[in-house]
Amino acid sequence: MINQYEPSAIEQKWYSFWESNGFFKPNQNHEDAYCIMIPPPNVTGTLHMGHAFQDTVMDALIRYHRMLGKNTLWQPGTDHAGIATQMVVERQLDAEGSSRLELGREKFTERVWDWKEQSGSTITQQLRRLGASPDWSRERFTMDPGLSAAVLKVFVELHDEGLIYRGQRLVNWDPALNTALSDLEVESKEEQGHMWYFKYPLADDQNRATDEHIIIATTRPETMFGDTAVAINPDDQKRKHLIGRNLILPLSNRIIPIVGDQHADPEKGTGCVKITPAHDFNDYEVGQRHQLPMINIMHKDATLNHQVPEKYRGMDRYAAREEVIKDLQAQGLLVEIKKHTLMVPRGDRSGVVIEPLLTNQWYVDAKTLAKPAIEAVENKTIRFVPDNWKNTYYSWMRDIQDWCISRQLWWGHRIPAWYDDKDNIYVGLNEADVRNKHQLTDDIILTQDSDVLDTWFSAALWPFATLGWPEKTPELKTYYPTTVLVTGFDIIFFWVARMIMMGMKFMKDVPFHEIYIHGLVRDSQGQKMSKSKGNVLDPIDLIDGIELPELIEKRTRGLMQTQPERVEHIKKMTVDEFPEGIKAYGCDALRFTFASLASTGRDINFDLGRIEGYSNFCNKIFNASRFVMMNVEDFDHTNVTSSDPTLVEQWIVSRLHRCLADYHKHMAAYRLDLASHAIYDFFWNAYCDWFVELSKPLLKGSQRTQLQQTLLKVLATALQLLHPFMPYITEEIWQTVKQKLGLEDDSIMITRIPAESDLHLDTEAEQHMQWLQSVVLSIRQIRAEMNLPPSKKLKILLENATPNEMALLQNNLALLQAIAKISDISALEDQTAPPAAAAILGDMKILIPLAGNIDVNEETNRIGKQLAKLEQEVKRCSGKLSNQKFVANAPAELVEKEKQKLAEYQQQHHELSEQLEKLKSL
Template structure:
């Protein structure tokens, strides 16, 4: 047996600032975050969603840390080789924007520097700030293996990205083509569909007359009225479309219309895509500036006119409006339409407008030559990226928690479109494609010196890859792929993946597609990137609004952790909502979690002071009969909690698990057990000490994944007092599981009854306004639990400040005034001091009159059929519950008045 020495004496109060940094440094220096690879053990591995290297962690990162670290610590305490692999994302658009803003302060642009110097400048910034992200994770207690930290522009990841691109290219899954894409004029790059936020915008619907060619004369000849929200794009119209079933335009189909102002002749085409109920049923077709119009134009072979350039200004195709901004052109075109009689009328209109998810600029749909991943094209018979990713979830190889997200995922995947992966940026993974001066195209992993076909000079494609392309490789690339590394062989597939549901399509779906593709040589079961993916909700402000800098409602997790302690921050957000559900940030919940840590600290301090310098053996279930009822109760409740915690953690119900641990430690252990054994401790009984130490030890182990700092500090003080084999630190101690054979349903039922009797005594004391220092006589007339009440009488006397007598159910009460209560078949009577009967009667009559009036109002409202028909069900149910409680109060007041000789009804 290892010799233990008693732990240090605890200071009077828990100060997180004096504990957290020291404890974390102790863990990290001891190497506990680094897993030991053991072929005989099943590992646990999870990849950290890499935060952008651009700045501070936000609340979402804090929630991810709290959830993931709880899982990681739980698995580590079960003896599993556990790897939490951290990393940071180069964040193409975001990082480039940050550096360009820095340059702007110096009066420079990236073009002043040139590509090479700009990238060097960005690397300088990254090297300076990247470590800040890891330090922030450390402050939240994230027990990740920082020796394996990965950056998405590390050489190994560059190799993985290029290998993936080349393989996809050779399999015909990556192509370059002219397609309608989303263009951000502010970021000056293409965006994927997922990088566009559609916001409802109050706008106008403009009705414009397009004259029919060949219908001359005055007044204005025959015309077709089209409705549009974007009149500035009409300069790029190459047709007008109507539904072939629309009888209003049957004779117009095939005719030519004159494009107002510009004077170009454009045809009327019939297309089933047109909704007859929108506007007039006739829509302008602008293939160069609308994805739906692009499709119509492709079907009807309409020319493409692009009138808005990459900076969001009108180009030469816009005729007289060239050089104007979109907003300026709109105003000028509307003015000219009205002056020339083409503007029919205008209506108020609200519609959805695409905005860049990064900078919130209105996105311009433009046709552009870009690189795409063909997600639905087969690369082998029966296999496509999307099809394989759908099958992996449908057949259960990948499980989603909560399960309802499987439907959301499958719906999106079954309607997925090709992914635009090229970005017109300088910072990121430059596309590994080179163009030869003699017309050859080379795609390979390593940079070529010259064209392998003709020896000619080469120019590399200037675009970089979408940031999510490299992120999608995380589960296998972060473990060393495409090399055959020990980590990849041992830890892949990873066990869990955890993220906000808002990046399901950005990241989760793409990781599944790329993992199944790149690792398919392992077979379908072992190719999946992870076995389970967990989706957490968003943290909103106290009013339920999304947190944004523009609203000024952002909460910094590091500030919250410093204010309340990292443990309190973690505990509050883990218990704030179940997986997949949004939650509201609450300082009150943070303060409550801090109070829980303080409560635990004070209780542990009490236990350690009582233990002194002793080393105690654990209580043994074979000695069950030697222990008092409250001892057997708390040990049974502990065993039940251990069984429930194990079940909840396996089901990923972390919040519920943490709540149950808190209820046990704060309520049953601290508030009831510790208080009830104090008389026995004062009498010199050492049996409670063994129980106190054992339960505190197991309680700290159970709580450690959720509140690691305070539990480690307390456990270090406690471990030397336990005569048992103990780990050097709690982070690697075993996690409790049921099986200690302390289960005792009879003791639990008896103590539940005793506790309810104590609560009833306290309620009567409060209701009768007995002085806090008074120790009234209490008589309980009991049948079923009389023995339990007698055994715990000394504890009841101490905790509830009374003098208890336990009688049989038929025994008479002594003379005097009594306050009554009942718990099951036990009657509780609390002796009352002599009172002024007349004054007490007057007080009770006033309370009764108020209660009766309240009940009458409730019953009148509940009896109103119109109210019941209109009010929400939960409101009606709440009022019915209130009415029932008020009715019960009325009856109680009448009984007490009758006992005083007043009115009974």
């Protein structure tokens, strides 16, 4: 073995070894397939803590099932990320003094492909740094030829069935990017604004303005040009008499009706709500119910169009707002202005306020597709882990709206629809297919739709398109449905549900059987990590380390232009938290930290103290393994004579198998936190602190060879259990261990973990060993309390020891002498015990004579303190048991437990009092 554990010295070496030898590929055992689809990260992306956590969970599951002998496929790939990628390249062009419009569509998309080929693999390289083991030979991209063909086929088939259609509806419109956005791409945050109160005059029978008016309140005065009604709740006793009357819309002088609708809340605002169906999602629904006109008053850049009075045409929406307020005030129609806190929707990439806009878009009939997808969860064909997330799924799916799938971008899957000069729409796989299907002659000029599909459309096909669909490939037959989807709760609606819908539609089966929902990674204070907060941690920095100046520069990069007021705060916060920067912890410590925090469904607070602790665990693993290897240099696996195993060997093997049973149970339940804790506890406490220590004297005996074999075999299995969480250090040590054991597997990652059917527990050995450990710990406790040096040999006396207990002690005397530093153990028969320090173990009392060993005054004080504590416990228990309400109402077993405690405390008090009396006689 190498002399010192240095993560950086082994990580690249072993990853290259695994990948070059094809160990990540499936084993082609078609009878027992296990498959996970990676949620494809954006091709523009870099690895963040959320990715690192999620991918650690997936890789641990993949490595574990691979080591169970399953035909394991982790399917990798990246998403073309339409808006994100287009923005990156557009920023590059802007810096060059050019633009996509200047290049044209064809040249621009060529430029994006060039960028993708040069820089698009950053995140997949970072995944390799994390130790991820997907089958890279099968890596896919959502715009590669195979997936693109699948997207076209799905679009055409859904359109031909009437499940995709083109229609005019409200969408989230980004005026900066000039495209529709999904709800996921909109961030609504609380901001300070204003509420304006205006008078709308009532009209008489000839639709002339009267002196009467109603008051409406709005946060967006500029949208009044699109008002087509005012709503009042039919149950509003004060105002319902106005329903059916008409109003004069100020500045436009249009006649609009007052309608009765539950959308108006009599207790909120003025009780009268302006209805602008083309610029508000709730108003759109009201407009549909009352068949109101829909007047779009804005261009796509959020300037006002020809539908508004001439004075306001061409104005930006916010300039128009100011002008509207001023003009209404001049007409005496402005009642008041109040400060108001409201939720403002902004594009997550552009940062501009989103405008609900009435546009022509392509839609999927989601209600029809959702029905079988809902049933798949209801009948438990798909199971959420934790189960409560199914309710989130149901709440959205049972009230699902049609899905807007078109985006006004150039980068993405272009919509396979063509228009003739009369705006007739033809859908097909390509123009030739369209002409053939619809028997169009060459003299009819066709123009393809300029929009592209929402990125989630292609992502919805990921589980089967990556396996070769629509071809009936062997991979599709073997791995679909996949086993489990590992994802965050934030995309249950946008990705998970849509994969289920598309899988049920085109594969007639679910895309996965289980959905493991994990939480978000937050900072140590439970705050969401964000650039603006300056609390982001980079997983690669935790692996490699980073100096403080570089960390500060990284955290404040770009903020001087956007949030200069935050920069100094972030600098100070970073210095306070990381005064010396972040040291290199290595990949294994980071992965084990993630695993230890991976409790189902909960957000995790990432604390650097945790990774520090698991970095120490890595060192513990290495040092213990190095000790073993130094003590088996003369071991020859071909020359081991079997003999009866010692109690210590029986115990450690049984403890290992008990750990294995717990480990299998927890991995099956996606409780990686409990699985990692089980192997941590076994390796640190059972193997290192006890078995390795106990082996030191035994290695000098006649059973040295057999003990060496046990040390190696238990270490080898423990490394297997650690491997899914800590791939690098386990491979490094395994390569040395396997040589000593004569194992044939080339890598630990393709070895077979013992299955539950192979486990054998020795309860008696565990009980005996646990009792001996208690004896040792009791002696050590007394030694510590008496302040006796660890090297001082002690004579031990026993009171009330049974014959079986004495036999167990005598059979293991050599061990006890070595690890507890005792000279002799003997039982007191009828003689009176000398003054001694005592520990009680069941009915047996362990005594260390005081004479010649302790300071009488110190021991008197120690016993006095223990007596005082026992008196408090006796008082507490007695008080509880004398309380008639407690005795009458508490469960019988709880009352009995208190009685037992009281008896034990009283007995201990009596024995310590006797010991104190003996001290006084010295």
